[in-house]
Amino acid sequence: xxxxxxxxxxxxxxxxxxxxxxxxxxxxxxxxxxxxxxxxxxxxxxxxxxxxxxxxxxxxxxxxxxxxxxxxxxxxxxxxxxxxxxxxxxxxxxxxxxxxxxxxxxxxxxxxxxxxxxxxxxxxxxxxxxxxxxxxxxxxxxxxxxxxxxxxxxxxxxxxxxxxxxxxxxxxxxxxxxxxxxxxxxxxxxxxxxxxxxxxxxxxxxxxxxxxxxxxxxxxxxxxx
Amino acid sequence: xxxxxxxxxxxxxxxxxxxxxxxxxxxxxxxxxxxxxxxxxxxxxxxxxxxxxxxxxxxxxxxxxxxxxxxxxxxxxxxxxxxxxxxxxxxxxxxxxxxxxxxxxxxxxxxxxxxxxxxxxxxxxxxxxxxxxxxxxxxxxxxxxxxxxxxxxxxxxxxxxxxxxxxxxxxxxxxxxxxxxxxxxxxxxxxxxxxxxxxxxxxxxxxxxxxxxxxxxxxxxxxxxxxxxxxxxxxxxxxxxxxxxxxxxxxxxxxxxxxxxxxxxxxxxxxxxxxxxxxxxxxxxxxxxxxxxxxxxxxxxxxxxxxxxxxxxxxxxxxxxxxxxxxxxxxxxxxxxxxxxxxxxxxxxxxxxxxxxxxxxxxxxxxxxxxxxxxxxxxxxxxxxxxxxx
Numbered sequence: 001x002x003x004x005x006x007x008x009x010x011x012x013x014x015x016x017x018x019x020x021x022x023x024x025x026x027x028x029x030x031x032x033x034x035x036x037x038x039x040x041x042x043x044x045x046x047x048x049x050x051x052x053x054x055x056x057x058x059x060x061x062x063x064x065x066x067x068x069x070x071x072x073x074x075x076x077x078x079x080x081x082x083x084x085x086x087x088x089x090x091x092x093x094x095x096x097x098x099x100x101x102x103x104x105x106x107x108x109x110x111x112x113x114x115x116x117x118x119x120x121x122x123x124x125x126x127x128x129x130x131x132x133x134x135x136x137x138x139x140x141x142x143x144x145x146x147x148x149x150x151x152x153x154x155x156x157x158x159x160x161x162x163x164x165x166x167x168x169x170x171x172x173x174x175x176x177x178x179x180x181x182x183x184x185x186x187x188x189x190x191x192x193x194x195x196x197x198x199x200x201x202x203x204x205x206x207x208x209x210x211x212x213x214x215x216x217x218x219x220x221x222x223x224x225x
Numbered sequence: 226x227x228x229x230x231x232x233x234x235x236x237x238x239x240x241x242x243x244x245x246x247x248x249x250x251x252x253x254x255x256x257x258x259x260x261x262x263x264x265x266x267x268x269x270x271x272x273x274x275x276x277x278x279x280x281x282x283x284x285x286x287x288x289x290x291x292x293x294x295x296x297x298x299x300x301x302x303x304x305x306x307x308x309x310x311x312x313x314x315x316x317x318x319x320x321x322x323x324x325x326x327x328x329x330x331x332x333x334x335x336x337x338x339x340x341x342x343x344x345x346x347x348x349x350x351x352x353x354x355x356x357x358x359x360x361x362x363x364x365x366x367x368x369x370x371x372x373x374x375x376x377x378x379x380x381x382x383x384x385x386x387x388x389x390x391x392x393x394x395x396x397x398x399x400x401x402x403x404x405x406x407x408x409x410x411x412x413x414x415x416x417x418x419x420x421x422x423x424x425x426x427x428x429x430x431x432x433x434x435x436x437x438x439x440x441x442x443x444x445x446x447x448x449x450x451x452x453x454x455x456x457x458x459x460x461x462x463x464x465x466x467x468x469x470x471x472x473x474x475x476x477x478x479x480x481x482x483x484x485x486x487x488x489x490x491x492x493x494x495x496x497x498x499x500x501x502x503x504x505x506x507x508x509x510x511x512x513x514x515x516x517x518x519x520x521x522x523x524x525x526x527x528x529x530x531x532x533x534x535x536x537x538x539x540x541x542x543x544x545x546x547x548x549x550x551x552x553x554x555x556x557x558x559x560x561x562x563x564x565x566x567x568x569x570x571x572x573x574x575x576x577x578x579x580x581x582x583x584x585x586x587x588x589x590x591x592x593x594x595x596x597x598x599x600x601x602x603x604x605x606x607x608x609x610x611x612x613x614x615x
């Protein structure tokens with residue numbers, strides 16, 4: 001379960017301030033977050049992933065209270081429990097498809113690489129329809145293929161929480177549909193909670209929960225700064 | 226797959242940038258490394274030749290020029306000695322003193338006029354053929370034979386010193402009678418002839434058709450009781466054969482004929498001191514202890530080496546600054562990538578580990594390559610190193 005209490009976060013030197021009094025998401029739920037640009041959707045995902053730390057309030061991811069943890073502990077938590085998908089895919093151009101999928105194992109010692117991981121990588125690639133591209137440099141892939149690689153990378157560590165930040169923002173309608181289907185399939189297959197930020201209201205029909213960010217939580221400009 | 230895999234992938238993916246960085250560092254290191262490997266060998270080679278030729282005699286002037294001429298057959302501008310100077314030393318009992326007359330070249334190799342004893346005292350061995358036995362014969366060094374693809378029985382022609390003077394040297398065709406074994410010394414790149422052959426090339430002696438019985442007015446200018454005066458129409462022989470050998474003769478007093486140096490090939494200290502003493506009585510002869518002159522040369526070379534190393538240090542600092550700039554720019558360009566790694570669970574320290582490993586790999590590859598290349602260069606030039614410095 002994701003549980004947020006009295007969260008307050010602002011970027012230093014900016015008037016932006018995100019306030020969430022209370023929010024809970026049950027395990028294995030699928031949540032879509034919609035809202036206008038600058039409303040704090042991406043900031044919320046970064047807070048849930050432990051990349052950012054709120055000025056006040058609590059964030060609990062399962063039994064882990066992130067707000068009390070050290071940087072290193074949150075980093076290990078992120079590496080082992082969270083799967084992140086970005087709007088611009090953020091693939092590493094000098095690695096091939098397999099290298100990108102296995103990237104979390106190269107950058108964090110909490111994850112142990114072994115034959116099982118390789119098998120899982122192949123299985124994920126197979127499910128995403130990119131098993132024939134594993135040795136190909138990522139810059140030679142189409143946008144849809146690149147996003148599939150990014151999704152496989154997010155799932156390689158078998159995360160409990162799957163956070164997707166506008167994963168269809170750069171895709172055409174056909175690829176959008178395919179990617180959202182893939183996200184749902186993969187989340188269901190791994191029993192992960194899926195939290196997806198999107199601008200596109202046409203994609204929210206398949207989600208169990210939809211949060212209109214602007215209406216639901218308080219994002220205000222702090223004029224006192 | 227750990228940090229090393231990322232570093233390797235990044236370096237190989239951006240292989241042009243990697244190659245340029247390695248190349249810059251490599252060039253910066255190469256010059257000092259090559260010098261550090263080459264200079265001890267140069268010192269050894271120069272000293273070995275000097276030790277085998279402890280004393281040289283030449284005209285007064287630069288002692289270093291005198292030694293380089295006598296040991297390495299370098300051209301000299303000093304006036305020649307007299308053959309009589311050598312005869313004086315011989316009469317004083319210095320048998321291991323050998324005259325040299327090095328004024329002419331053939332195919333850019335020096336023609337060294339000397340006596341047969343030169344081969345004996347230098348302990349030269351023959352790859353083919355035998356020592357020269359008469360005027361017009363020559364013995365060539367191994368490198369001359371290899372470069373010009375010459376064998377015993379073939380001919381070499383001396384090169385005139387000037388094409389403009391009608392009184393210049395006459396080209397003499399010399400028959401190759403022997404080829405020396407390689408010695409990794411200047412002897413490999415020289416053409417040895419009898420002293421008299423160099424005098425023939427210098428027009429101090431010649432052979433020509435017998436004009437004593439001729440009545441051709443084009444050939445005979447005057448005939449009197451003292452002999453026959455021939456005209457310039459009588460051409461000298463340009464090759465020495467069995468048939469014309471007897472016609473070769475020299476005009477003037479042989480004791481006044483030129484030689485350019487004398488070398489004492491005697492390792493005994495007493496002989497060296499005595500020879501120096503005898504020669505010093507003659508004010509027109511300079512005695513030089515080759516070891517001293519070579520030490521002087523080496524001292525100069527080491528000073529130059531120090532200057533080159535100092536310049537290399539400056540170049541190295543400039544290279545390192547450029548290297549730092551490239552890495553700095555790379556850090557900026559890769560900021561987004563590092564941010565992604567951080568979001569995926571990497572520590573901030575990993576970023577610096579990646580940069581550090583990259584710099585280390587580039588530096589190690591550059592240094593190892595520089596070490597290997599410098600060794601290869603030193604190995605390839607090891608036999609002829611002295612040629613670069615004398």
